[in-house]
Amino acid sequence: MGAPLIExxxxxxxxxxVQVLFNVNFKVYPGEIHCLVGENGAGKSTLMKILSGVxxxxxxxxxxxxxxxxxxxxxxxxxxxxGIAIIHQELSLVPEMTVYENIFLGNEIKKGAVVxxxxxxxxxxxxxxxxxGEEISPTAKAKDLSVSMQQLVEIAKALSKNPxxxxxxxxxxxxxxxxxxxxxxxxxxxxxxxxxxxxISHRLKEVLKVADSxxxxxxxxxxxxxxxxxxxxxxxxxxxxxxxREITNLYPPPLSKPSDEVVMEVKNWSVVxxxxxxxxxxxxxxxxxxxxxxxxxxxVGAGRTELGLSLFGNLYRYFVQGEIFLxxxxxxxxxxxxxxxxxLLYLTEDRKQKGLILINTVKENITLSNLKxxxxxxxxxxLEEIAVAQNFQKKLGIKARHVxxxxxxxxxxxxxxxxxxxxxxxxxxxxxxxxxxxxxxxxAKYEIxxxxxxxxxxxxxxxxxxxxxxxxxxxxxxxxxxSKGRITGELKGDEANQEKVMAYAVI
Amino acid sequence: MRSFYGHLKEFxxxxxxxxxxxxxxxxxxxxxxxLSGGDFLLPVNISNLVDQTGYIAVLSIGETLIIxxxxxxxxVGFLSGFLGAIAAILMQFHHFSAFTAILIxxxxxxxxxxxxGSLVAYLxxxxxxxxxxxxxxxxxxxxxxxxxxxxxxxxxxTFNAIGNDFIPDLPFLKNFMPGYHKLTxxxxxxxxxxxxxxxxxxxxxxxxxxxxxLPWDMFLLKMVFISGLLLYLTFTLAxxxxxxxxxxxxxxxxxxxxFITNRTVLGRHIYAVGGNPEAAALSGIDVNKxxxxxxxxxxxxxxxxxxxxASRLQSATTTAGxxxxxxxxxxxxxxxxxxxxxxxxxxxSLIGAFVMSTLxxxxxLLGVDISLQYIILGLVLATAVIxxxxxxxxxx
Numbered sequence: 001m002g003a004p005l006i007e008x009x010x011x012x013x014x015x016x017x018v019q020v021l022f023n024v025n026f027k028v029y030p031g032e033i034h035c036l037v038g039e040n041g042a043g044k045s046t047l048m049k050i051l052s053g054v055x056x057x058x059x060x061x062x063x064x065x066x067x068x069x070x071x072x073x074x075x076x077x078x079x080x081x082x083g084i085a086i087i088h089q090e091l092s093l094v095p096e097m098t099v100y101e102n103i104f105l106g107n108e109i110k111k112g113a114v115v116x117x118x119x120x121x122x123x124x125x126x127x128x129x130x131x132x133g134e135e136i137s138p139t140a141k142a143k144d145l146s147v148s149m150q151q152l153v154e155i156a157k158a159l160s161k162n163p164x165x166x167x168x169x170x171x172x173x174x175x176x177x178x179x180x181x182x183x184x185x186x187x188x189x190x191x192x193x194x195x196x197x198x199x200i201s202h203r204l205k206e207v208l209k210v211a212d213s214x215x216x217x218x219x220x221x222x223x224x225x226x227x228x229x230x231x232x233x234x235x236x237x238x239x240x241x242x243x244x245r246e247i248t249n250l251y252p253p254p255l256s257k258p259s260d261e262v263v264m265e266v267k268n269w270s271v272v273x274x275x276x277x278x279x280x281x282x283x284x285x286x287x288x289x290x291x292x293x294x295x296x297x298x299x300v301g302a303g304r305t306e307l308g309l310s311l312f313g314n315l316y317r318y319f320v321q322g323e324i325f326l327x328x329x330x331x332x333x334x335x336x337x338x339x340x341x342x343x344l345l346y347l348t349e350d351r352k353q354k355g356l357i358l359i360n361t362v363k364e365n366i367t368l369s370n371l372k373x374x375x376x377x378x379x380x381x382x383l384e385e386i387a388v389a390q391n392f393q394k395k396l397g398i399k400a401r402h403v404x405x406x407x408x409x410x411x412x413x414x415x416x417x418x419x420x421x422x423x424x425x426x427x428x429x430x431x432x433x434x435x436x437x438x439x440x441x442x443x444a445k446y447e448i449x450x451x452x453x454x455x456x457x458x459x460x461x462x463x464x465x466x467x468x469x470x471x472x473x474x475x476x477x478x479x480x481x482x483s484k485g486r487i488t489g490e491l492k493g494d495e496a497n498q499e500k501v502m503a504y505a506v507i
Numbered sequence: 508m509r510s511f512y513g514h515l516k517e518f519x520x521x522x523x524x525x526x527x528x529x530x531x532x533x534x535x536x537x538x539x540x541x542l543s544g545g546d547f548l549l550p551v552n553i554s555n556l557v558d559q560t561g562y563i564a565v566l567s568i569g570e571t572l573i574i575x576x577x578x579x580x581x582x583v584g585f586l587s588g589f590l591g592a593i594a595a596i597l598m599q600f601h602h603f604s605a606f607t608a609i610l611i612x613x614x615x616x617x618x619x620x621x622x623x624g625s626l627v628a629y630l631x632x633x634x635x636x637x638x639x640x641x642x643x644x645x646x647x648x649x650x651x652x653x654x655x656x657x658x659x660x661x662x663x664x665t666f667n668a669i670g671n672d673f674i675p676d677l678p679f680l681k682n683f684m685p686g687y688h689k690l691t692x693x694x695x696x697x698x699x700x701x702x703x704x705x706x707x708x709x710x711x712x713x714x715x716x717x718x719x720x721l722p723w724d725m726f727l728l729k730m731v732f733i734s735g736l737l738l739y740l741t742f743t744l745a746x747x748x749x750x751x752x753x754x755x756x757x758x759x760x761x762x763x764x765x766f767i768t769n770r771t772v773l774g775r776h777i778y779a780v781g782g783n784p785e786a787a788a789l790s791g792i793d794v795n796k797x798x799x800x801x802x803x804x805x806x807x808x809x810x811x812x813x814x815x816x817a818s819r820l821q822s823a824t825t826t827a828g829x830x831x832x833x834x835x836x837x838x839x840x841x842x843x844x845x846x847x848x849x850x851x852x853x854x855x856s857l858i859g860a861f862v863m864s865t866l867x868x869x870x871x872l873l874g875v876d877i878s879l880q881y882i883i884l885g886l887v888l889a890t891a892v893i894x895x896x897x898x899x900x901x902x903x
Contacts, residue, residue, distance in 0.1 A: 315788050337791035346789070354789055357782035359849050368779055369790040371772045378771050386716060404718050422790070 003068055005030040005196055006051070006084075006165060011062035013046055013055065020046055021060070021220045028165070028213075033187060033197045035207045038217035039242055039502075040300055040467040044200050045089070047217070048167050052086040053079035083164035087154045087171065089300070095143035100124035102142050103157045127156040132186055147276050148179040155186070159195075166190065167198045172206060173301030174278070184210050202299045204235045204506045216241040235506070236499075243469060243498035250442075251474030252450045255457040258292030258477050262328075263461035264344065264430045269322030271303070271310045271485075280306040280318065282485045288430060288461040293452060295476030295493075296465045299505050303485040304465045305349060308432045312346035313339040326430070340369060345428035347419055349435035349465070355419045358408040362400050363389035365407050365418050370426045392421035397447060413444025420451065431455065434465045449475060469498050483507045511724050518725045524898045528842055528858045528891070532865065533736070539869035547869055550747035553740070558670065560864040561753040562587070562815040566835035567842070567860040568764050568853050569808035572801045574839055575781040577848040578627060578634035580802065581832050582619075582641025586809040588828025589645045590616055591817030592652040595659040598666060605666035613810040619645075620806020621799060628798040642832070650825060659823040670819030673748040674755060687742075688749030695741025699734045706730060753815055757857070760811070764853045777801060782849030837884075838863050841891040845899070862887070 004027040013021040021043050028034045036044050049055050051064065053073030064071050066082055073079045079086075093102045100120045109116045109123065124138035133152035142150060151171060158166055168187075172180040180203075187197055187210060201207050207214065208228075216224040216238060224241040226233045264287070271281035281303045288294045298304045310320050313336035324331050326342055333339045339346070348354040356365050366389045367374060374385050389403035396417045400410055407418055416436065423431060433452070437445045452475060456462055466472050472479055479496050481489040481504035489504030519526075539547040546552065566583055573580045590612045597603040597611060619641070626637040653659060661667060673688070680689045706726075714720045721729065744750055768774035779787040780797045788794050812831065817823050842859030844851030866887060870880045 312789075315785075335791075335793070336789050337793065340791040348789060353783075354785045357779050357786055357849065359782050360779070364775065364779075368775070368787075368792075371775055375772055378773070380770055380772060380775065382770075383712075390716075402716070402718050404713075426791075 002029065004028060004065075005067060007065040007068075008047070008051065009063045009065065011047065011050060011060055013043075013050060013060040019220065021050075024062075024217070024220065024222050026215055026222065028196060028198060030164075030196055031191065031194060032212035033191055033199060033210050035211040035214045036198060036200045036217065037202060037204070037207060037214060037238060037242060039202075039469065042217040042242075043220040044217055045169055046220075048086060048169060048198070048200065051079070052076060052084055052167060054086075080161050080163070083162075084167065085158035085161050085163035085165070086167040087151075087158055087169065089169040089173070091147070091150050091154060091174075093142040093150055093153060093157075096141060098139050098141055099128075099136060099145070099153050100138040102153060103127060103138075103160055105157075107160065123160070124156070127160055128152070130159060131155045132182070132189075147174050147278065148176075148183070151175070151183065152186075159190075163195065165196045165198065167200075169200045170202075170300060171199070172201060172203060176278075180206060202506055204238055207238075208233065208235065214238065218242060218244060235503070239499055239502045239506070243502045250446060250449070250470075252446070252453050254477075255453050256291055258456070259290040259459075261290045262287050263290050263326065264288045264463075265325040266311065267323040267325070269307070269310070269324075270320070271306050272319040272321075274317065274319055279485050281310065284322070284482075284485075284487050286463075286480055286487065288463050290461055291456050291459050292477045293456050293462045293464055293475050295472035295479040296463055296482060297467070297469065297472045297479060297501055297505060298482035299467060301484070302482040302505070304467075304482055305434055306485075307482070308346050308434050308463075308465055311339070312336055312344065312432065340426050340428075343427065343429040344432075345423050345426060345430065346432040347423045347434060347436065349438055351415055351419045356407050356415060356422075359406060361404050362393070362398065362407055362410070362418055363403040366392055366403075366421045366425055369422060388425065389421075392424070396421050396451060411441075411444075413440040413447075416440050416444070416448065417451075420448070424455075428460065430461045430463070432463045432465065435467065436464070437466075437468070437471065469501060472501065473498065481505050514722045514725050515728075518721065524843055524895065525852075525855070527894065527898075528855055528862060529732075529736075531891075532858055532862050535862065535865055535869065539865070539872070543869070543872050547872055548743070550743045552868070552872070553743045554747045554751065556861075556864060556868045557744070557757075558751050558753045558819060559868065560861055561670075561757050562812040562819070563831060563834050563838060563864060564757050564857050564860040565760050565808045565815070566812050566831055567838035567856045568760060569805040570832075570835045570839045571842070571844050571851050571853055571856040572764075572768070572777060573634075573805055574836070574844045574846060575777060575849060575851050576798060576801050577781055577784070577846075578798070578802075579836065580623060580634065580638045580641075580805050582623060582638040582645055583805060583809040583812070583835065584828040584831035584833070585642055585645035585649055586616065586619055586806070586828070587813035587816065587831055588823075588826070589649040589652060589813070590810045591813035591827050592649055592659065592823040594666070594814055594817055595661050595823035596652060598661060598663045599659055605663050608663075608666070609814050612814060613807055616806040616808070616810025616813070617803050618806065619809070620803040623806065624799040624802030627802065628795040645828075649827065653823060653825045657825060661817060661821050661823070666814075666818050667821045668818075669752045669756070670815055670817075671751075671821070673751050676749065686746065688745040688747075691745040691749035692741060694750065695737060695745070698741075699737050702737070703730055703734060753819070756811070756815065760808070761853060761857050768853055773797075773800065778849055834863055835860070837888050840895075841888060843895055845895070859891075 006028045008024060008026040011021055011024045012019065024047060026047060038044050050060050053076045056074045057072040071082055103124050104120050109119050121138045128134060128136050128138065131152045133149065133156065136145065136149055136152065142153065171183060175183060184206060191197055211228050213228060214226040214233065215222060218241065223244065266284060266286050269281060269284040270279060273280050284307060296304055309316060310318050311324060313333040314320055315336055326344060331342055352358060363386060367385050371380060374381050386403060393403055398417045399414050407415055437448055440448065452462060464475060473496055477493045479491045479493060479501060480487050481501055483505055488507045491500060570580060593615065594608045594612045597608040598605065623638055623641055626632045627634045674690060677689045683689065710720050710726060776792050776797055779792060780794050784794055816827055838860030839856045841862050842856035844856060866884060867880065
């Protein structure tokens, strides 16, 4: 086997004071396919960004060794020079440019001062052949290609730099079954040609098909290393390490029992991305009862957020099929305002971009969705408005000097509480909470959990979308698990455990 | 207890952006007063200055809201010129009354604004392009409307009064304070009393609820400053012929737009759409509807501006409205509107428009060469925006 080609030793990394990687060790041998697995937020992408120079030397602690020699990368260019190429999860082709322009973007082939277009097209053809993308025309525009074709162009682009190591971050999350198969066999072929490959994925079946070795990360720590040639590895074994997180009694106990009354029912709900024509959500059926907290778990690309947004008036104009029933009555929402009128509310995972108006005050944010109730002949009753905002501030414990300060000055946890207050002001019956504790510190998390319990006690029907397994298990009366846009499992809260849920999520 | 200077320093540091254009306006006026040997401050000149600003000021107010929702409207200058010509044609050639002609022009303006708004909101055409098309088309329309006579002289006295006449005085006080326009004084004093009363009431209410309020000395300073400025303006205008009809219209428009933006749901929704369109849409606000309303208001104000200008010149000319849109936009930016959306006050834009016209008026008075005038205006605009960006990023 010899010496590792790449070795990361005792890597530590923090983002503004929050440590995300703890003494991580990671090694890859030449000529193998190495898989890096872990839950969302385990630190996989961060680790690969350190290896590829996205986070430059000095922003992390620890050492990178290539063929035994310590190296320092100050930029992506440095890592490319050392033979490392990375393909990020988000495809990064310029849609309006042609395939060959994209492949050589930043590394243009020049003849004197001008770009040698003929040579670029010829080289692009060779590279596309190498990735089994002969049917792609080098002069087509990137936006006219399917997602899987764009992926091949990305790989061709990476190969144009003649890398020793190719890193792929969740390359199959946007692909269909057959497309994934093709991609995996391509990776095997590249391996035969001597390219070492690091594959980040949570599709364990795929991982087991191609991996020569596997590293499992959990909460920023290396928890397992498997050499697939020496030992028998199966899904159960990996899942056990992925989810071995401690569930502390961080979760407040239920305050009430859910009733039998179904408030929201969704039937045969499918969502198609109009740009790519792919299914984001497929044939989803679910029910939420009065006073019930229903967890919806899924890993990256499972389609949870798209499900939530499409139910809530479909702002992003997906193609949608299916039926929503509220209290037994079929409803149809053309915009978020319709959903709000019917007391269905979705609280976004992205509070800064889609949830709050950061340059406005706490008061203005809280009342925005339902200002009409505070008006007399079109004029806002400011005293009443302030009273409402102060009420929420007290009830939710929003830490702000007063309600007239700008939301941008609050901490993440308090911003999240403002978002929740904003939602509650429309007095919803059904609340879809999308990652309500993302970017929130531990203390504020507990307060938000307590609040969710209280809402359930008040009889609200709650659909809790989260990629944090302990959170789902700690709060849910019932759990749906999504993978690739489908609901792959349904569990009662008391029968569920981490292994069972994760097994459905990695299907 | 901290010192007056301590308070002043803190006040200026925290509110520099909100009051900068007031201070700038004051400084500019003082400089011109000194350089012109007092001519600049003559009542007749101040009165003229106010009337010259009117037709740009109403456009600045409209552009403020347009820029707040992250768009721009280039069509308003020639739209205003064209609508002024329509008013002239209706009155001169078809014998409409001034009232009907104005009403028709305002309606046409609103419709033109709705057209721009629909292009932007529903067809997703960038506002710059959609309104540039309008700029071209309305320029052509203006030339077409004035094709025969070239300049249409307006003889309707009621119409011409808007741009040239003043409100009547109280008839029963002929012998009291001769040489002063009594009604103007009365309005000015009542205005100042109301402003002080409501500011005081508001401050007390906020202090009672534990919000941040200005310390007493700063509050008094602000009140003295504002009252002083308004009383000075009142007395100056009263020594000439009083408040002009143009100024009355500008004050009403400012008051209505201030009220809408500060106190109504519509105003709140406009700023929400500007601050974060996605969050606004997910809060149940109809972003397209807001866009449509804001462009319609801009069209309405273009009509008003056209009326003010035609009435001031007592005619419709082939070049009416030239560059109005750019002066209006400059006024809004000097007043502190942010191009990244969601920020900008109507009153401040009004002051911004006054800064622009004060500069022009003062430099004309001093006989500054026109080439130099444009360069100075450019420098002032650039300085204002640089200052704006610098103070804003420091606030973060």
